[in-house]
Amino acid sequence: MAMAMAPAVVSGERLVVFLFVARVALAAPAQLAAPLAVLAAAALAVELAVDGSASASSSPLRRFRTRPGASSGILLGATTLPSVMLSRLIQLYRVLLADPNGREEYAYLEMQYWAVSVSCLGMLSFFVWHLRQSPSNGNSIASKYGLLLIILYPLAYLFHLLLKTDGGLLVMSNLVYLLCHGVAAVILIQHILEKFPSCSSFGLYLKSKM
Secondary structure, three states: OHHHHHHHHOOHHHHHHHHHHHHHHHHOOHHHHHHHHHHHHHHHHHHHHHHHHOOOOOOOOHHHOOOOOOOOOHHHHHHHHHHHHHHHHHHHHHHHHHOHHHHHHHHHHHHHHHHHHHHHHHHHHHHHHHHHOOHHHHOOHHHHHHHHHHHHHHHHHHHHHHHHOOOOHHHHHHHHHHHHHHHHHHHHHHHHHHHOOOOOOHHHHHHHHO
C-alpha cells in the first residue's frame, strides 16, 4: 500500500521545490525559517489532498487536476514568492551586520514577507475549506494535516512577534494587517475562478491575457 502511494507523493517538481525551500530555510534565521517550513508542509499536504480529490467528477477542485502524474502546482505556488522574499531578507540581514542603517528597510521587507506568506496561507485555507465540504475528502489524512499546519502557522507568527515586541497595540495592528491580506487573497482567487473557470492557476490566467 505504501509502495503504491510513493509515486503520488514524490515527484520531480516536488523534489525541486523541496530542495529550493530547504536551501533558503537553512540560510535564514530560525524565527523566519521555521514558518516557511510550516507553510511548505501545509502546501504539500493540501496539494496531496487536492490531487486525491480532484479526480472525482463532482469535486469543485477538479479543474486543478492537470494530467496523470502531474501535480496541481499548489506547493510550487505557495512557496515560491515567500522563499524569494526570504532570500532577499537574508541578503539584507548580511548587509546590516556591516551597516546598521538599513534597519527600517529590513523591518518593512520583513513585514512584506509575512504578508505574502499569509496571502499564500489564505489560498491554502480556501482549498481546505472546499475539501471539507465533501465528507470523504474532508476526512483524508492529508486534509487533516493541512488544516493542522494552517492553524499552526499563525501561532508561529504570533510567537515570533511576541519575541520582538512587548505585545499590545502593535501586535493587534499587525495581525489585522495580515488578516486583511489573507482575506484579500481568497477574494481574488474566487473572483478569478468565477470569471475564468477554465484557468486552473494564475499562470494560465496570465497566459490567456498575453
